[in-house]
Amino acid sequence: MTTLTDPPKASFRLSQLIYDTRYRSITIQVIAMILVVLGLYWLVNNTIQNLSALGKDFNFGFLTQPAGYDINQRLVEYTSQSTHMRAAIVGILNTLLVAFLGCVLATVIGVFVGVLRLSKNWVVSRLMAVYVEGFRNVPLLLWIIAIFAIMTESMPQPRDFKVGGDASMLLGDSVAVTNRGVYVPGIVFENGFLGSPLMNWLLIGVVLIACVFAIRLVRGRADAVQESTGVRPTTWYQQLALLIVPTGVLLFLMGAHLQIPYIKGFNFTDGIHLRNSLIALWIALSLYTGAFIAEIVRSGILAISKGQSEAAAALGLRPSRTMNLVILPQAMRVIIPPLISQYLNLTKNSSLAIAVGYMDVRATLGGITINQTGRELEGILLMAAFYLVLSLTISGVMNVYNNRTQLQER
Amino acid sequence: MKNSVLLGAMTVAGLAAGAAAAGTLDDVKARGTLNCGVTTGLVGFAAPDANGVWEGFDVGVCRAVAAAVLGDPNAVEFVPTTGQTRFTALASGEIDFLARNTTWTFSRDVDLKFEFTGVNYYDGQGFMVPRDLGVSSAKDLDGATVCIQTGTTTELNLADFFRSNNISYEPVPIETNAEAQQQYLAGACDVYTTDASGLAATRATFEAPGDHVLLPEIISKEPLGPLVRHGDNEWADVTRWTLNALITAEELGVTSANIAELSAGTDNPEINRLLGTEGELGAMLGLEADWAKNAIMAGGNYGELFEKNIGENTPIGLARGLNAMWTEGGLIYSPPFR
The missing domain is CATH 3.40.190.10 (Periplasmic binding protein-like II)
Incomplete structure (x- = not known):
């Protein structure tokens, strides 16, 4: 006798959503998703309701209105009649400037200190340890304010530089350190090709980059010649000429010359004015972040096995060449990922500019503009978007670099 | 991950949600203190003294409002604000009342959605x-x-x-x-x-x-005055008429010295209405009958506040100038209490 048993029917019961492992994870995800959407809805709805309760709308029209206020440090043309948009751009450029200067100086300090901290010289390594611990463990804001206070309180006023005053300029009367900042000679163009000084500088930058590429080409050819014949052609004069001549000719054609600052009326005129706010922010950011980078560099170097330096020594490389040619290139792989986040930190920390009145994007768009127009929500959103884009760009660029230096595993 | 997104979103929402629209007067009464925005420290206008007690001309206005609403001039929570933070603090509901040498301008009144409730100092x-x-x-x-x-x-x-x-x-x-x-x-x-x-x-x-x-x-012209959020007219009325009560008190010669005597009843009906012995002005504002009396007793009338904090006998030494009573050639003028 045969019994025909139907295969069990695939019946679906609601409880399976919780007790059946096949469905449970989907259930949880759906619920979480619904909660997130509800949360977002509540957030947006709440904002709209509160805006209407306050009688405010949400638009960015204020960006085209005249700003009405002045900004002391401007890298592009700006007057009080310019728009809020323009003021925001001036602020953005100031943020970029201090972030760039800070990243460069912090890297230099960090690499230097990180290497020196591993020095066999007891005094040097202890000194570097003191620096690292001192800066790493005191809040950045205190360093910014301290440096600013030192600059404003202990440096002479510009009028002390006048005839009969007791202060004098440094470096052959070309640099003045005052309590309003440092005045250094600037390069001006008598007859620039392009309208603004900034564009002229960009032009020079482009030419310089082109020259560097040309030099690499020359080197590449020399390498090829050396490969095939064994004799490396002398190229140093070609390289030197490529570096100097095009830029020199361009500068000459533009009528570039040095402009020495001199005291006139209340302040120094001509030259470049590095304001106290910029200097305090720049130095403090660099020293603070430099301490972290030093630790990253030290950890990177320590991560390279001792055998590498022993092998280099066995080949007869001097310690400095060992560091530059063997250790650091390998250490870079360990160093770069945490270095990226230090750059991001530095960039975002530059918004502490508020403490010393540096006119960064937080001070213009996120400060005065918001205050004069009452557009808090729009202003903060724009500012957040800017910092987001900037941070993503920095980490994107650094990730490209990281991929190139990474160990190629096959 | 999902959780942190949600929490983050809720935090942002919480920040945006600060502004409660209606009934600042009820909020203040329920809370029992007035949150008053002042400067971070400008001697004579608003600054803490050696004991940490806030004093000054703007502080006097805050205390008068607190006295009128709550009957206690010390029921004030002073919130120091900077030029940049003051408007956000008021708009978000962190403070009920801003008395911080703030200039009354068109865009602040209209575009920033605030309500100036008078001028307590004409400046430039x-x-x-x-x-x-x-x-x-x-x-x-x-x-x-x-x-x-x-x-x-x-x-x-x-x-x-x-x-x-x-x-x-x-x-x-x-x-x-x-x-x-x-x-x-x-x-x-x-x-x-x-x-x-x-x-x-x-x-x-x-x-x-x-x-x-x-x-x-x-x-420039800088008419400095206290302000509140736009759209809460009851609260705006309370603060506007508290300042007017201080000004009217000076005009009518009601001082902190003679107010106890005058509040027993006088022959002048306007003083009686001001001090609550006649009429229902307090109830119309939703306050006690003796609201103006409390406000004046908090620090004296407008002139007394001026002389005590920034007048010619203080180190600041400001003359009344434009801020004299209208009867003495100044601009300080209050609509009648009627």
Whole structure:
């Protein structure tokens, strides 16, 4: 006798959503998703309701209105009649400037200190340890304010530089350190090709980059010649000429010359004015972040096995060449990922500019503009978007670099 | 991950949700204290004394409102605000009332959605320079470095003044009066500019006030007054009429000295209405009948507040000038209590 048993029917019961492992994870995800959407809805709805309760709308029209206020440090043309948009751009450029200067100086300090901290010289390594611990463990804001206070309180006023005053300029009367900042000679163009000084500088930058590429080409050819014949052609004069001549000719054609600052009326005129706010922010950011980078560099170097330096020594490389040619290139792989986040930190920390009145994007768009127009929500959103884009760009660029230096595993 | 997104979203929402629209008066009564926004410290207008008790001309207005609403001039939570944070603090509901030398302007009243409830000091923007700089007019300031509080009307006036006179300057943006004072005294700026009353108050705290001069130019109108959020008319009425009560009290000769005597009843019906012995003015505002009496007793009438905090017998030494009663040639004037 045969019994025909139907295969069990695939019946679906609601409880399976919780007790059946096949469905449970989907259930949880759906619920979480619904909660997130509800949360977002509540957030947006709440904002709209509160805006209407306050009688405010949400638009960015204020960006085209005249700003009405002045900004002391401007890298592009700006007057009080310019728009809020323009003021925001001036602020953005100031943020970029201090972030760039800070990243460069912090890297230099960090690499230097990180290497020196591993020095066999007891005094040097202890000194570097003191620096690292001192800066790493005191809040950045205190360093910014301290440096600013030192600059404003202990440096002479510009009028002390006048005839009969007791202060004098440094470096052959070309640099003045005052309590309003440092005045250094600037390069001006008598007859620039392009309208603004900034564009002229960009032009020079482009030419310089082109020259560097040309030099690499020359080197590449020399390498090829050396490969095939064994004799490396002398190229140093070609390289030197490529570096100097095009830029020199361009500068000459533009009528570039040095402009020495001199005291006139209340302040120094001509030259470049590095304001106290910029200097305090720049130095403090660099020293603070430099301490972290030093630790990253030290950890990177320590991560390279001792055998590498022993092998280099066995080949007869001097310690400095060992560091530059063997250790650091390998250490870079360990160093770069945490270095990226230090750059991001530095960039975002530059918004502490508020403490010393540096006119960064937080001070213009996120400060005065918001205050004069009452557009808090729009202003903060724009500012957040800017910092987001900037941070993503920095980490994107650094990730490209990281991929190139990474160990190629096959 | 999902959780942290949700929590983050809720935090942002919480920040945005601060503004509660209706019924500031009820909120204050329920809370039992008035949250009053003042400066971070400007002697004479609002500054903590040696014991940490806030005092000054603007503080007096806060205390009068607290006394009128709650019957206790000390039921005030003072919230120090900077030029940049004050409006956000008010709009978000962190404070109920802002008395911080704030200039009444069109855009603040209309566009920023605030309600100015009167003028307690008629001011104008001035310049202060060290005497040995040898400057006698603001028009000689070409190329000068100017300390300026950001987020203020003075910042805009300054830009206009220098632009219209076709002279240049270098602005040094600062957050608070104390910071400005330090920068100015260190010589990091040649000039400090703000409302003339603020300059006088700041100069009074210097070690050698005589070494600094106020330039003759007054470059703007700065009617300073208290303000509240737009759209809450009951609360605006309470604060407006509290200030008016202080002004009317001076006009009618009601002082903190004679108020106890006068509140027993007088022959002057307006004094009776003001002090609540006649009519229902208090109830109309949703307050006790003796609200104005409490407000006046908190620190005296308008004139008393002025003399005690910033008048000619104080180190700040401001003359009444425009801020004299209308009966004495000034601009201080209150609509009638009727």
